[in-house]
Amino acid sequence: MNNLVGIFDTHAHYDDVKFCDTRDDLLSSMNKDGVSYICNVGSDLKSSETSIELASKYEFIYSAVGVHPESIYDLPHDWLNRVENLAKQDKVVAVGEIGLDYHYPDYSKKKQFDAFERQLDLAKNLKKPVIIHSRDAVEDTISILKNFPEISGVIHCFSGSAEVACKYIEMGWYIGFTGVVTFKNAKKAVEAVRVVPTEKIVIETDCPYMAPEPWRGRCCNSKMLVSVATKIASIKNLLPQEIVDITRKNAFELYRINV
Numbered sequence: 001m002n003n004l005v006g007i008f009d010t011h012a013h014y015d016d017v018k019f020c021d022t023r024d025d026l027l028s029s030m031n032k033d034g035v036s037y038i039c040n041v042g043s044d045l046k047s048s049e050t051s052i053e054l055a056s057k058y059e060f061i062y063s064a065v066g067v068h069p070e071s072i073y074d075l076p077h078d079w080l081n082r083v084e085n086l087a088k089q090d091k092v093v094a095v096g097e098i099g100l101d102y103h104y105p106d107y108s109k110k111k112q113f114d115a116f117e118r119q120l121d122l123a124k125n126l127k128k129p130v131i132i133h134s135r136d137a138v139e140d141t142i143s144i145l146k147n148f149p150e151i152s153g154v155i156h157c158f159s160g161s162a163e164v165a166c167k168y169i170e171m172g173w174y175i176g177f178t179g180v181v182t183f184k185n186a187k188k189a190v191e192a193v194r195v196v197p198t199e200k201i202v203i204e205t206d207c208p209y210m211a212p213e214p215w216r217g218r219c220c221n222s223k224m225l226v227s228v229a230t231k232i233a234s235i236k237n238l239l240p241q242e243i244v245d246i247t248r249k250n251a252f253e254l255y256r257i258n259v
C-alpha cells in the first residue's frame with residue numbers, strides 16, 4: 001500500500017487493546033512498508049510502561065511517558081515519581097501526552113492544571129520535550145505554556161485554526177497533523193497546514209484512532225500515513241516523499257534523536 005520510505009509516525013498507541021491480536025505482525029511489517037520510526041505515547045502509568053516495553057522490543061520504536069488529562073483522576077499518591085522514573089528509561093524521548101481536555105463534562109480544571117503543570121515542571125527538570133494534548137482548551141493551554149518558556153515540543157493531533165497554529169509556531173512548537181487533514185470536510189486543518197512552515201510539521205497517526213481517507217473509520221496504523229503525507233504534499237506543492245523526508249528530520253529534532 002506504500003511506495004514511500006522513511007516515514008516517522010510521531011504519535012501512536014500500539015499498547016491499545018485494539019492491537020491485541022495484530023500488534024506483533026503489524027509492527028514486524030512496518031519497515032518493509034515504509035515506516036522507519038514510531039514514537040509510542042503513554043497516556044497513563046500503565047500505557048507508559050507498555051510504551052517502554054515496546055521500545056525495548058523494537059529497535060525502530062521510541063516512547064513517551066506521561067498522564068493524559070482524562071487519566072488524572074484516581075492516580076496513586078506517588079504517580080509523579082513514577083512518571084519521573086519511567087521518563088529516565090532508555091529510549092524515552094518525551095514527556096507526554098499531557099495537557100488539558102474540556103471536551104467531556106464533569107472535568108476538573110483545577111486538577112487538570114495541577115497535573116499538567118507538575119508534568120511540565122518534570123519535563124523542564126529532565127530537559128525533555130513534551131507532547132501536548134489540548135482539546136477545547138486553547139487559551140488555557142497557551143497561557144500555561146507561556147509560563148514554561150524553556151520547554152518545547154509538539155502540539156499533537158492539531159485541530160485548531162490557522163491563527164492558533166501561528167501562535168504555537170511563534171512560541172517555537174512543532175505541530176502534529178493526523179489523518180484529519182485528509183477528511184473531506186477538513187477545511188480548517190488544511191488552512192492550518194498551509195500556514196505552518198514545513199520545518200515545523202510532523203505527521204502522526206494517533207492510532208488506533210483517526211484513520212485517514214480512504215480508511216476512515218477503520219483501525220488506523222502507521223502505514224496509513226502515506227495518505228497524510230500525500231495530502232500535505234499537495235497543499236505544500238511538494239512531492240509526498242519530500243514531506244516524508246522533511247517530517248522525519250523534524251521528528252528527529254523534536255525528539256532529539258541522533259541517528
Ligand SMILES: [Zn+2]
Nearest residue numbers: 011041097206
Ligand atoms: Zn494520543
